[in-house]
Amino acid sequence: xxxxxxxxxxxxxxxxxxxxxxxxxxxxxxxxxxxxxxxxxxxxxxxxxxxxxxxxxxxxxxxxxxxxxxxxxxxxxxxxxxxxxxxxxxxxxxxxxxxxxxxxxxxxxxxxxxxxxxxxxxxxxxxxxxxxxxxxxxxxxxxxxxxxxxxxxxxxxxxxxxxxxxxxxxxxxxx
Amino acid sequence: xxxxxxxxxxxxxxxxxxxxxxxxxxxxxxxxxxxxxxxxxxxxxxxxxxxxxxxxxxxxxxxxxxxxxxxxxxxxxxxxxxxxxxxxxxxxxxxxxxxxxxxxxxxxxxxxxxxxxxxxxxxxxxxxxxxxxxxxxxxxxxxxxxxxxxxxxxxxxxxxxxxxxxxxxxxxxxxxxxxxxxxxxxxxxxxxxxxxxxxxxxxxxxxxxxxxxxxxxxxxxxxxxxxxxxxxxxxxxxxxxxxxxxxxxxxxxxxxxxxxxxxxxxxxxxxxxxxxxxxxxxxxxxxxxxxxxxxxxxxxxxxxxxxxxxxxxxxxxxxxxxxxxxxxxxxxxxxxxxxxxxxxxxxxxxxx
Numbered sequence: 001x002x003x004x005x006x007x008x009x010x011x012x013x014x015x016x017x018x019x020x021x022x023x024x025x026x027x028x029x030x031x032x033x034x035x036x037x038x039x040x041x042x043x044x045x046x047x048x049x050x051x052x053x054x055x056x057x058x059x060x061x062x063x064x065x066x067x068x069x070x071x072x073x074x075x076x077x078x079x080x081x082x083x084x085x086x087x088x089x090x091x092x093x094x095x096x097x098x099x100x101x102x103x104x105x106x107x108x109x110x111x112x113x114x115x116x117x118x119x120x121x122x123x124x125x126x127x128x129x130x131x132x133x134x135x136x137x138x139x140x141x142x143x144x145x146x147x148x149x150x151x152x153x154x155x156x157x158x159x160x161x162x163x164x165x166x167x168x169x170x171x172x173x174x175x
Numbered sequence: 176x177x178x179x180x181x182x183x184x185x186x187x188x189x190x191x192x193x194x195x196x197x198x199x200x201x202x203x204x205x206x207x208x209x210x211x212x213x214x215x216x217x218x219x220x221x222x223x224x225x226x227x228x229x230x231x232x233x234x235x236x237x238x239x240x241x242x243x244x245x246x247x248x249x250x251x252x253x254x255x256x257x258x259x260x261x262x263x264x265x266x267x268x269x270x271x272x273x274x275x276x277x278x279x280x281x282x283x284x285x286x287x288x289x290x291x292x293x294x295x296x297x298x299x300x301x302x303x304x305x306x307x308x309x310x311x312x313x314x315x316x317x318x319x320x321x322x323x324x325x326x327x328x329x330x331x332x333x334x335x336x337x338x339x340x341x342x343x344x345x346x347x348x349x350x351x352x353x354x355x356x357x358x359x360x361x362x363x364x365x366x367x368x369x370x371x372x373x374x375x376x377x378x379x380x381x382x383x384x385x386x387x388x389x390x391x392x393x394x395x396x397x398x399x400x401x402x403x404x405x406x407x408x409x410x411x412x413x414x415x416x417x418x419x420x421x422x423x424x425x426x427x428x429x430x431x432x433x434x435x436x437x438x439x440x441x442x443x444x445x446x447x448x449x450x451x452x453x454x455x456x457x458x459x460x461x462x463x464x465x466x467x468x469x470x471x472x473x474x475x476x477x478x479x480x481x482x483x484x485x486x487x488x489x490x491x492x493x494x495x496x497x498x499x500x501x502x503x504x505x506x507x508x509x510x511x512x513x514x515x516x517x518x519x520x521x522x523x524x525x526x527x
Contacts, residue, residue, distance in 0.1 A: 104342060120317070123321055
């Protein structure tokens, strides 16, 4: 795609501007973009990432489809609507993730290439989940160790797995 | 130790340590975004709700044995100058330094750990280490996170992980950053190509003071972009793997500069040193450029008798609020340039 302003250089900067729910897209080369953003009273270094993101979250630019229209629904906890979110680029509270789960799914996929968390789990809130993840990891390591014929390491891993399995059982019977 | 004592130290304690790869890697930073379940995020919270977050965090810090000795500082108790000092020391963000709202910061005495309360998220836990020590910084942040979690109801979902105000941070809430000094990649014109290349590997490159700042003094901050769907250690390892190559390329470019025209490089370093050792008026931009050249000279053995940490120390010490603190009164920009020159002369004249 060529820059829509100078029609010479390739368009490498794609700007979606949402002002009062009116959307405007621009596809520009770096040079023209610098000029345009300057004209908008923005300069690149101070360009607000949140606002830019808010712009990107207009449904069709996320999925390439018309997508779900911004529902009139509001988060029952904080009162935020999805349109508010698009404008600010920020959610209102932790419950917004449930309220707007369907709309957020494609956003997350686009931002992260993933939608499911695999990292740290809070100790107190989800001790069981943490043990499960750890077990999963250890079992995988055990397979690798056996594959590489590293039997000493495998023995250590096996013992840790047994210990965690016991913990898991006592956690289950306890709660 | 009080906040005044901390701020009156010329250099953050954590900076004094010696980290690996320090000829290129100036510092490592880990940031974790966390929120409290149910309470509105800071951007939409009302005064009362924001104050409630501050209260809960204060309570947690005072109760946790692991956090004993950390300083809890409400932002409204600070003067504009003190807020600026914290910003210049990388302990708070520009947004957090701005007036208004119920905000706080929790500091460890050596300034290696800070927790911003009510920034974009309820909690932004940060750990800083010199050199390339991302794994160690992560361990530190992880411990503080565990300690806080004992007392605070974190917003967490099994599917989405730690829930954050901006979906760009959701999941691990982890932003790992490495601060690199890349003068040779800049002067051999390779830096833009490298910034583009690391972008393809999911890294973002920013200037010295984070989002929206320019790369002054040839210092660049490399960070991960993706926070969801990978474990913390995978994210950190990936950042290390990619930046490791940038570090190697910078070293190669330095050797190339030496091979190609040693005299020109020595001249550039010596001129920068000469300017800093004798100038009477130095703008902050000029200082950063000259200090970068001097540091390059130290790392390549062209200048001796100077400590490499002088770059990081002066990067902070020559900023407006730090200069103002030294004189104890407000300074005009022209006065600052004079004072800055004097300070650098004094610090750099350790060579007899």
